Amino acid sequence: xxxxxxxxxxxxxxxxxxxxxxxxxxxxxxPAGIPFVGDWSPQAVTELYAxxxxxxxxxxxxxxxxxxxxxxxxxRDKEAFDAGHLPNSVNMTPDQAADRYEEVRTMLKAxxxxxxxxYDVDCPLGADLVRDLRDLGVGPVKVMPExxxxxxxxxxxxx
Amino acid sequence: MSEQxxxxxxxxxxxxxxxxxxxxxxxxxIMFTYAGLxxxxxxxxxxxxxxxYHILPAPLVNITAIVLPWVxxxxxxxxxxxxxxxxxxxxxxxxxxxxxxxxxxxLARGLDVACGCFSSSPTAEKITWWYLLRDGSLLVxxxxxxxxxxxxxxxxxxxxxxxxxxx
Numbered sequence: 001x002x003x004x005x006x007x008x009x010x011x012x013x014x015x016x017x018x019x020x021x022x023x024x025x026x027x028x029x030x031p032a033g034i035p036f037v038g039d040w041s042p043q044a045v046t047e048l049y050a051x052x053x054x055x056x057x058x059x060x061x062x063x064x065x066x067x068x069x070x071x072x073x074x075x076r077d078k079e080a081f082d083a084g085h086l087p088n089s090v091n092m093t094p095d096q097a098a099d100r101y102e103e104v105r106t107m108l109k110a111x112x113x114x115x116x117x118x119y120d121v122d123c124p125l126g127a128d129l130v131r132d133l134r135d136l137g138v139g140p141v142k143v144m145p146e147x148x149x150x151x152x153x154x155x156x157x158x159x
Numbered sequence: 160m161s162e163q164x165x166x167x168x169x170x171x172x173x174x175x176x177x178x179x180x181x182x183x184x185x186x187x188x189i190m191f192t193y194a195g196l197x198x199x200x201x202x203x204x205x206x207x208x209x210x211x212y213h214i215l216p217a218p219l220v221n222i223t224a225i226v227l228p229w230v231x232x233x234x235x236x237x238x239x240x241x242x243x244x245x246x247x248x249x250x251x252x253x254x255x256x257x258x259x260x261x262x263x264x265x266l267a268r269g270l271d272v273a274c275g276c277f278s279s280s281p282t283a284e285k286i287t288w289w290y291l292l293r294d295g296s297l298l299v300x301x302x303x304x305x306x307x308x309x310x311x312x313x314x315x316x317x318x319x320x321x322x323x324x325x326x
Contacts, residue, residue, distance in 0.1 A: 024225065
């Protein structure tokens with residue numbers, strides 16, 4: 001058994017070396033190649049998830065909420081929503097958009113600013129929900145990338 | 160004791176058992192080759208899937224996304240063809256072990272990220288216990304290939320035996 005492992009390690013070394021060479025060269029020559037060191041800063045991730053959408057900051061969202069002008073769509077799952085959520089929010093995951101988009105239309109008709117959010121910048125569900133609603137002809141809905149975690153960090157009220 | 164050991168060895172070397180090992184080896188090989196190719200097709204998507212695990216430091220995310228799929232393809236192809244079988248099986252076992260650690264780690268800390276196991280779409284599959292179970296089963300299968308494959312239907316064995324015959 002030890003001999004098999006020893007043999008395997010020698011083979012594995014050459015196979016991984018080959019993969020490093022092929023992967024590197026292929027990535028350099030292909031049009032869809034990616035940078036060897038990527039930008040995974042919060043700004044870059046926000047751009048990646050919500051670059052094509054209308055973004056609102058937490059402070060601006062709170063200002064609208066204070067004037068009773070904001071309604072929130074919490075795109076997280078029900079358990080997360082039940083554990084705590086923003087005031088004036090309803091729970092709506094992206095896969096519920098097709099069945100419940102009329103609710104959002106009603107919110108918009110009431111003249112409110114509708115804002116979707118998820119956990120934090122790394123969670124794409126808020127942006128996914130806005131995109132799904134947009135595809136269904138419902139909008140404009142803004143996205144708040146800093147999400148639930150950012151809201152708590154600011155010390156703003158929640159339910 | 161040595162009689163028992165002899166009987167086990169005979170069973171492991173039997174044609175029936177070796178046929179099962181070959182099927183497992185080829186299935187693992189096809190699975191890993193396919194998984195690697197889907198990731199090579201969409202490198203940006205796979206980089207995002209790697210990032211979503213929140214295990215690797217940010218500077219290592221892209222290089223992992225560039226190299227790892229090729230490791231899968233090369234190891235998988237070697238298992239299918241029967242070349243460097245111990246190496247292919249060791250790599251596949253190692254990858255499955257690392258995937259299991261990553262899955263278990265995120266499951267334990269309740270991180271709601273997509274699996275990224277066999278897809279480059281980060282929202283394609285949610286992490287569940289099912290994936291951990293599947294990963295564990297595949298790991299047992301890969302270790303079986305590593306220790307018990309005797310090179311049935313292996314290209315390397317044919318090359319070696321034909322060259323030794325001609326030599």
